[in-house]
Amino acid sequence: MSDVCDITSVSELVVREVRESLPAEDTVQRLAESFRALSDPTRLKILLALAERELCVCNLATALRMSQSAISHHLRTLRSLRLVRFRREGRMVYYSLADEHIVELLRTGVEHAREP
Amino acid sequence: MSDVCDITSVSELVVREVRESLPAEDTVQRLAESFRALSDPTRLKILLALAERELCVCNLATALRMSQSAISHHLRTLRSLRLVRFRREGRMVYYSLADEHIVELLRTGVEHAREP
DNA sequence: CACTCATATGAGCAATTGCTCATACAATAA
DNA sequence: TTATTGTATGAGCAATTGCTCATATGAGTG
Known part of the structure; x- marks a missing residue:
């Protein structure tokens, strides 16, 4: 939260890009459930x-x-x-x-x- | 173990075929571990x-x-x-x-x- | 050296998991 | 109907999991 490594503009951009690239939360949940069945x-x-x-x-x-x-x-x-x-x-x-x-x-x- | 459904020759054949088709036990274990990581x-x-x-x-x-x-x-x-x-x-x-x-x-x- | 910061890790815990046991359900036979 | 057989399911349990908290490690800074 207060980590210095996160408040640089480069990191902020990276974080935003990563967040946007992730599938929707419920997609991730369903995907995890499917993999759990195989685990x-x-x-x-x-x-x-x-x-x-x-x-x-x-x-x-x-x-x-x-x-x-x-x-x-x-x-x-x-x-x-x-x-x-x-x-x-x-x-x-x-x-x-x-x-x-x-x-x-x-x-x-x-x-x-x-x-x- | 004593189920009648398993002692017919057809079932015995099926069971044998299925057992032979399965990957080795350690392969299954490793596979399950990988999927668990994704679960x-x-x-x-x-x-x-x-x-x-x-x-x-x-x-x-x-x-x-x-x-x-x-x-x-x-x-x-x-x-x-x-x-x-x-x-x-x-x-x-x-x-x-x-x-x-x-x-x-x-x-x-x-x-x-x-x-x- | 001491200090800071990014990361790693052990302990402890609530929640979940995978099994067994007992039992219920469903379909056929007598 | 009752009996039998294949399948489904709830309860209960030991084992595992995923987190938090505290602390350790490792690398750069002053």
Whole structure:
């Protein structure tokens, strides 16, 4: 607040430019929420699995060696963020990725993670 | 474990295929860590700001209206994940994005966040 | 040297997260 | 109907997170 380094006109200009360049607050919030969904290893595995194929909850649970409850809770989170969609078929519920954006985010991330 | 839905041969095959399609555990962990860095609104703003230009800590703090300490702690996190780099110039430390991967992740994310 | 200023960091805390357990709900079968 | 099975969800908890405050470090100044 009273830092001398901030009251020079150059810094003031820089600060203003940075502020103006940032997306709107709610955009940042939504973006952070989406990334948060991808920030948990279990949720990430769920999404990577769904990137391969549509899956029911019980197969997801078995494949990831997690409890059905844990998977279901995570799917709830992913659903509320509209990252996955689902359809009922009898007693089973099949989940899949919501759109291509998530696929691309995953792909971009995996590419980065593979490097040194 | 004893769910009937998992002991059919079809499900067993599906489960095996999904398990084989998933990246190695440590790859998933690193990927999740990177996404976690992007999952906090303040860190996200720091990265978005650095995507515009190199910035010193105090200008970052002023631009984001956060304490110098908070920003510094976040930069430590980002540094340890090698998402940012820094250089000293006198008393100031200037931070910038580490490479193009983060830029692309941010860009992909922002594109997604702009939609309905 | 002492002093200032930009930055870094440890401690402590309220808030959040990710799991388990128990239970509820939904769809089919007997 | 009741029983069974796949899924969803609330409560509760240990662990983690993101901040503040105080203090340390490091670099320039007098």
